[in-house]
Amino acid sequence: MNMKLIAAQDALAADGVTAITLANDADPRTLALAGVQRIDLHFPKFTDGRAFSQAFLLRRRLGFAGEIRATGDVLMDQLVQMQRTGFDAAVLRADQDLQQAQAQFERYRGFYQGDAVQPQPRFGVSA
Secondary structure: OOOEEEOHHHOOOOOOOOEEEEOOOOOHHHOOOOOOOEEEEEEOOOOOOHHHHHHHHHHHHOOOOOEEEEEEOOOHHHHHHHHHHOOOEEEOOOOOOHHHHHHHHHHOOOOOOOOOOOOOOOOOOOO
16 A cells, blocks of 8 residues: 655645544544545644554544545654554645655565554464
């Protein structure tokens, strides 16, 4: 899966998608997801990671198949973990370089542990 990166200045463009914004202290399990195509999860500051947990809940436990988009104080060094917890897209903070951000995905080509996207570990477990 390739994560879609969006420059801050391009984030306000209307795209005609049925989207909801979830505050980072809200419980995703309370959402009515029928007809929702995108959920925007907000990072009020880069040290607040509650949206990671929300994305994981939406993907793995609630089975949300639409786009999960990171907004707010999104830094390029968070992108790989965002993708692993279920985000499809991220609106980068204005001072983040789009090309350098994309290069983050080339730094880590695989993981041994499972995640929200690939729940099975890379290796088989023998009994």
